[in-house]
Every structure is written in structure tokens, then in C-alpha cells.
Ligand code: CDP
């Protein structure tokens with residue numbers, strides 16, 4: 001590293017917390033990189049377009065610099081004058097976090113000051129934050145407390161092509177907010193307050209949460225809102241039409257040719273095929289990093305282990321392969337690793353979920369391995385079930401994935417399926433709003449005072465049946481009244497919790513059953529993927545480890561045992577060796593017990609957040625001690641829609657959907673097969689499996705959920 005001296009280098013080094021010598025080249029490199037991005041050529045024009053249009057649609061190829069650069073241009077262009085914030089929404093938390101870190105670095109400021117991010121359970125912003133990255137779901141939640149989103153002068157809805165349910169609903173909401181704010185601004189000029197009050201506003205007032213109404217009343221001027229919608233897909237028409245013919249501009253990207261390779265035959269095991277392809281590239285191809293698209297944490301971690309196990313078997317000179325995972329629940333400091341260049345002589349292989357398709361652009365990729373699969377949530381309105389399933393990608397996704405190989409030079413994409421399969425893929429992914437349970441969204445819209453869900457101005461209307469089923473679910477959970485209004489207090493409380501309605505219900509019921517202490521742990525543990533891991537070659541050992549935690553009552557109590565055991569270990573270890581060492585010891589403890597330490601850490605973070613949430617809401621956090629009966633009854637009282645009864649042949653019938661299901665082999669009740677169970681989720685592979693299962697008494701259902709179950713006379 002060349003050493004450089006400059007008059008301001010010490011200040012700069014302080015900001016970067018680096019040394020004098022490595023700071024300047026990095027800053028210069030970043031400046032150079034920024035200038036070279038395709039979007040830099042149109043900075044001026046974009047600023048003009050934003051000034052001239054209240055709604056602007058920006059379409060640009062992935063990697064052209066939209067997400068990282070535009071907010072900085074707007075900031076420098078004076079769009080934060082008067083303290084307004086530029087809010088940028090992302091469908092994925094990983095993108096919000098990594099991009100915010102990058103932009104803070106580009107601006108040379110500590111994260112959380114001028115540039116910050118906020119995602120569920122993690123808020124790194126302050127009163128000085130002006131460029132705020134966040135998830136689309138989080139901004140929706142903010143609207144509950146600030147219905148006009150008055151803090152924001154500009155809102156950028158990024159990655160709109162992803163069409164998550166939150167993005168779609170947010171667009172609908174922003175349309176109203178924008179209208180009201182520009183109307184509000186002109187009304188203020190006319191000194192006429194009343195016109196600006198729409199139903200949303202009045203509803204808030206009735207709610208007693210009318211801070212903005214108050215401000216408004218006191219004469220605070222509502223300033224107009226600029227709205228920018230950014231998308232990687234060329235089809236801007238749908239957004240443009242939705243916003244009354246809004247202007248769309250295109251940012252030209254750069255793309256080098258990508259050589260497409262297919263398999264001759266369909267692969268039966270795409271994990272194995274991906275593994276072989278990784279090594280084939282590593283051993284036979286020239287330098288360049290590899291990006292592999294997988295469907296989730298479990299797959300990623302299993303390939304990571306397999307690659308690491310095989311590496312030592314290669315000749316010494318061929319072992320320079322660095323495996324780097326990236327997925328949503330990975331701790332954020334680990335997520336940043338994908339952006340760091342590999343040490344000299346090493347090749348990086350990045351194992352990613354579809355997050356790397358468009359949300360984050362990783363430099364240095366020359367080879368893409370695409371098994372052609374993706375995990376999606378689906379919803380079957382007739383049964384009310386919402387299984388996560390692994391399906392084939394769409395053509396649009398496959399193209400985005402292969403495009404990742406040609407950003408910095410010519411690349412290669414290995415599709416792990418035959419070429420004719422590509423042409424059979426669907427053109428694009430169905431918007432999530434058409435294939436998901438809407439109860440969460442309905443709960444939020446209701447809390448915003450939007451009662452007429454069917455009449456809501458959706459970008460694309462969800463299925464009527466799905467709306468009805470989701471309302472029914474909310475009604476059965478006690479969140480809605482007979483008149484389909486939000487119930488008091490349960491519905492309001494449920495809307496305030498950043499959780500699935502059933503989990504929120506579980507916490508609320510638990511405070512009545514005096515087991516909220518335990519339920520907070522259970523819900524935190526259910527909110528993360530794969531607490532346990534069972535490597536193929538150590539299956540027996542991992543089973544023995546699991547047995548030491550397992551409860552004959554089921555998986556929820558087993559999860560509770562794991563959490564408590566880890567806490568106990570951690571606390572003891574802290575006393576003996578101090579905080580830092582205790583963290584390390586805990587990771588070791590996890591390894592010995594075949595527990596995924598990343599997942600456990602994530603669960604601990606979620607736990608502390610939701611604990612704060614329920615305390616703020618005034619719920620009583622008490623413990624049921626060693627008696628687990630109240631906790632099981634409480635699970636029955638909240639998961640009653642996921643109840644199943646054993647059939648003579650040992651399978652189960654899910655009571656509300658009528659589906660035949662089996663207990664997943666990973667459950668502690670897999671062999672015990674109790675008469676009646678509740679479950680957390682239904683996984684559909686070749687079988688209908690239910691996961692995270694607890695034994696309950698059939699009679700509790702009629703007692704605790706009479707709105708759903710009655711005993712036969
Ligand atoms: O949003 P868009 O896909 O147009 O591009 P972007 O996310 O703004 O990325 C622009 C450039 O910044 C790419 O070359 C990325 O590789 C780089 N980048 C980075 O180096 N580190 C990050 N954490 C994020 C982006």
C-alpha cells in the first residue's frame with residue numbers, strides 16, 4: 001500500500017478509523033468508482049426531472065448506480081432543505097443495510113448520522129439522518145404513527161419491479177399521501193384547513209394518535225412530497241399508468257456479453273450439481289469470482305460446509321477459494337464481506353439467495369451459477385394455508401441472474417438445466433399481492449383508517465377470495481369486529497406489533513395467561529430460520545444433542561429450552577470470563593450442541609426488540625415458571641387455526657383446511673405422534689409437512705377458540 005501524506009489526512013483517517021496510508025487511496029478509488037457509474041453521466045438531467053415532476057419513474061439496469069447515487073445527488077441538489085429526509089425503500093433488509101453502509105462510506109460519514117438505515121428490529125438513524133434506507137414494510141409501519149410521512153421530502157420506492165406486497169400497498173398509500181400533502185400545502189396557502197382532512201386523517205384523530213392532525217391544526221404547513229419509483233425492469237408502463245401517466249426516464253447501463261451454458265439433462269439434485277460446477281469453474285477457468293444463486297439459508301450453509309470439506313482434498317495450490325454467504329438473517333457485519341475483494345490469489349465464491357439478483361450488486365463477479373430455483377411464499381385461499389415452496393424462477397429472474405456475470409467484463413453463466421427448459425419458464429414472477437395471505441396488510445390498512453379494503457386503489461387488485469379469507473382470519477383472531485372494524489384493544493395492539501398476526505395474537509394472549517416471558521422467547525425463536533443444524537456425516541451426534549433439549553410436549557417448548565440453556569450458559573460464562581469472551585464461548589457452545597449460532601444471535605436480537613414493543617404497549621411480562629401448561633394452552637388459543645388431529649393411519653388432518661399432513665421428521669414429536677397438535681407452519685415438498693409442533697388437548701380448542709370449534713352434542 002503506498003503511503004501518502006496530506007494536510008487533511010488525519011481528519012479523514014479519523015472518520016474512516018483507518019490508517020493514514022490506506023485511507024486516501026480508498027477514498028480516491030471510491031470517487032473514481034462513483035464518477036464512472038453510468039448514472040453519473042445523467043446526474044444533472046435527473047435532478048431537473050425530479051424538480052419538474054412530482055412523480056418520476058426511473059428505469060435502469062442493475063448496477064448502474066441508482067440506489068447508491070440518486071439519494072446523494074438529491075441531497076446535494078437541495079432536496080433536504082428545511083430538514084426534509086430522503087427515504088429510500090427496499091424490499092429486502094440486506095439491501096437496505098448494505099447500501100446504507102456503502103453510501104455512508106462514500107459520503108465519508110459515520111453510519112447513523114447523515115446516512116442511516118432502519119429495518120425491522122434494527123434502527124440506525126438519528127435526528128441528523130437525511131438519507132434513510134429502509135424496508136418497504138418499515139415505511140408502511142411508520143405511516144401508522146405519521147400518516148402523512150411528514151418527515152420525508154422525497155420518497156424513493158426502489159426495486160419496484162420486485163412487486164412485494166409491501167411495495168404495492170405502499171404505492172397505493174403514497175398516492176393518497178402525496179395528493180393530500182400537495183392539497184394540504186395549497187390549502188394552507190388558502191388558509192382553509194378543512195379540505196385537507198380525508199378519511200385517513202379523521203380515523204387517526206378518532207384513534208387518539210393524532211399528532212400530525214394536531215400539528216396540522218396548529219398551522220404547520222404540509223409540504224409537497226416528491227415520489228420516485230425505481231425499477232430494474234424495462235416495463236415502466238404499469239407504474240406510469242397508475243400515477244396518471246407519470247414521466248419515466250431510462251438510465252443506460254453497461255453490459256458485456258455473457259456466455260450461456262446449459263446442462264444436457266435436467267439435474268435431479270441441484271445442490272450437488274451446483275457444487276460440481278463451482279469446483280469445475282475453480283479448477284478450469286481463469287480468474288474471476290463466482291456467484292451461486294440458492295434458495296435459502298439452509299441450502300447456503302450446507303453448500304458452504306461441503307465446499308470447505310472438499311477444499312483440503314485439492315492440491316495445495318488450488319485451495320485458494322473463499323466461500324462467502326449472503327442471506328437475509330446473516331448478521332450485518334458479515335453481509336458486508338461480499339463486497340470486499342478477495343485476498344490476492346484467492347477466488348471468491350458467493351452463495352446468495354435471490355437478493356443478489358437486483359437488490360445488491362457485488363463487484364468482481366465473472367461466473368454465475370444458476371440452478372434456476374427460488375423459494376417463494378404462496379397462498380391458497382381455499383385452504384388458507386401459506387406454504388413456502390421452492391419453484392422455478394421466471395425468465396426475467398434468470399436473465400437478471402445471468403446479467404450479473406457481465407457487469408465488468410465478458411462473463412459466463414451456468415444454468416443448471418437444459419436450454420429448452422428456459423423457454424418454458426414464465427415470463428415474469430406473479431406479484432406477491434396475488435399470491436399471499438393479506439391479513440397483515442389488511443390489519444395495517446385498517447389501522448391507517450382505510451376500512452374499505454376492496455375499494456382501495458391497488459396497483460393490481462388482489463384476489464377477492466384472498467381478501468375475504470384474510471379478513472376472516474383476522475376476525476377469528478379477534479382483530480376485527482363483526483362490522484369489520486379494528487377491535488379494541490386486540491386489533492389495535494396486533495397492528496402495532498411488527499409480527500405476523502398469529503404471533504402478535506400469541507403475545508397478547510400470553511400476557512393474559514401469565515406466560516408472556518416464555519412466549520416472547522418462543523416467537524423470537526420461530527421468527528428465525530433453522531436453529532438446529534444436522535450435518536449429514538454427524539447425524540447421530542446432532543440427534544443426541546437435540547435430545548438433551550427436547551421436550552415431550554413438542555418443538556415450541558424445545559426451542560424455549562434451547563434459548564434458556566444458551567442464556568444460562570452465556571450468563572455464567574460472562575461472570576467467569578467477561579462479555580467478549582462469553583460471546584465467543586457461546587459460539588463454541590452452539591457448535592458443540594449443533595445449534596446455528598447465527599440464527600440464535602438473530603433470535604436474541606428479535607427477542608429484545610419485541611420485549612421492548614410489548615412493554616411499550618403496557619402488556620404484563622410475567623413468567624409461568626416451570627409449569628408449561630399455560631404456555632401450551634396459550635399456543636392453542638393463538639395457533640388454533642393450525643390445529644390437526646391424528647387419523648387412524650398415523651397421519652394428521654389439519655382441522656381448518658381439511659388437508660392431510662404429516663409431522664416433519666425434524667420435529668421432536670415425529671415419532672410420538674400425539675392425538676392433537678398445533679403447528680407453526682406447513683411446508684410443502686412431495687408431502688404436506690407441518691413444522692414446529694406442540695401437543696395440545698383437543699378439548700382446549702372448543703374452550704379457547706369457540707368462534708372456530710364446538711364440541712359435538
Ligand atoms: O441500484 P443499482 O442497481 O443501479 O446500482 P447500485 O446498487 O447503486 O450500485 C452501484 C455500484 O456500487 C455497483 O458497482 C456496486 O458494485 C457498488 N456497490 C458497492 O461496491 N458496495 C455496496 N455495498 C453497494 C454497491
Ligand code: MG
Pocket residue numbers: 063066067068158358359
Ligand atoms: Mg438498486
